Every structure is written in structure tokens, then in C-alpha cells.
Amino acid sequence: ENINTPFDALGEEKLHLLVEAFYKRVGQHPELVPIFPDDLTETIRKQKQFLTQFLGGPPLYTSEHGHPMLRARHLPFAITMTRAKAWLSCMEDAMNEVELDTRLKEGFLERLTLTAQHMVNTPEKDE
Numbered sequence: 644e645n646i647n648t649p650f651d652a653l654g655e656e657k658l659h660l661l662v663e664a665f666y667k668r669v670g671q672h673p674e675l676v677p678i679f680p681d682d683l684t685e686t687i688r689k690q691k692q693f694l695t696q697f698l699g700g701p702p703l704y705t706s707e708h709g710h711p712m713l714r715a716r717h718l719p720f721a722i723t724m725t726r727a728k729a730w731l732s733c734m735e736d737a738m739n740e741v742e743l744d745t746r747l748k749e750g751f752l753e754r755l756t757l758t759a760q761h762m763v764n765t766p767e768k769d770e
């Protein structure tokens with residue numbers, strides 16, 4: 644069996660279920676709703692492409708959209724540390740919902756945490 648990358652270990656079907664479970668939470672999270680589009684269909688499609696390549700699968704995101712430049716693509720949105728934590732908690736809850744294998748979950752979340760921290764571009768509102 645070919646399980647040379649986290650993508651192979653996870654499988655496309657489960658990755659897609661994970662991304663859907665994740666955006667279901669994003670679409671209900673009070674910290675995240677204000678910056679995401681109402682219709683998450685296209686966001687979901689792009690995130691499936693991105694996470695496929697992030698986990699070592701085929702470069703689906705880059706083939707269609709070019710270099711990810713994630714920090715630059717996130718600059719139009721005010722991403723605070725609170726929002727980064729909200730994003731990560733939606734992801735962890737989604738991983739639990741789809742019952743991701745514990746070791747896969749830990750490694751994946753660790754990498755996502757680093758990426759999420761890198762996306763922070765706005766200080767907390769002091770009000």
C-alpha cells in the first residue's frame with residue numbers, strides 16, 4: 644500500500660470530509676464569519692486543493708492558482724491572533740469529527756499552527 648505521504652495516509656475522501664466539516668464550523672464561528680464569504684463553496688474547493696498539496700499530494704492548488712503566497716493572499720483580511728486560534732480550533736474540532744488518526748492529527752495540526760501564526764497580520768482591537 645502506498646502511504647508515503649500524509650496525503651496518501653489520509654486519503655482524498657477523508658481530506659474532503661475534513662475540509663467540509665471545517666468550513667461548516669468556520670461558517671458558524673462568530674470571530675470568523677465577518678471575514679469569510681457567505682457562500683463558502685469556492686473557498687472549500689480551493690482549500691481541498693491546497694491541503695492536498697500541503698500534505699504531499701499532487702499540486703492541485705498551484706496548477707490552477709499559481710504559487711500559494713498564503714500570507715499575501717490573506718492580507719486583505721484582518722487576521723488577529725484570536726482569529727488564528729479560532730481557525731485552529733475549528734480545524735481541531737473537524738479533525739475530531741471525522742476521526743482523524745491521532746498521529747496524523749498531531750503532525751498536521753502542528754504544521755497548521757505554524758502556518759496560521761504566519762497569517763496573523765493585525766493586532767487585537769483594544770476596546
Ligand code: HEM
Pocket residue numbers: 675678679680685686689690693697708713716717720722726727728730731755758759760762763
Ligand atoms: C483563503 C481566513 C489560515 C489557507 C482565506 C480567506 C479568508 C481566510 C477570509 C478568503 C476566503 C475566500 O475569499 O474564499 C483565514 C484565517 C486564518 C487562515 C482567519 C487564521 C490564521 C489559513 C491557513 C491556511 C489557509 C493556516 C493553510 C494551511 C487558505 C487558502 C485560501 C484561504 C488556500 C484560498 C486562497 C485563494 O483565494 O486562492 N483564508 N485563513 N488559511 N486560506 Fe485562509
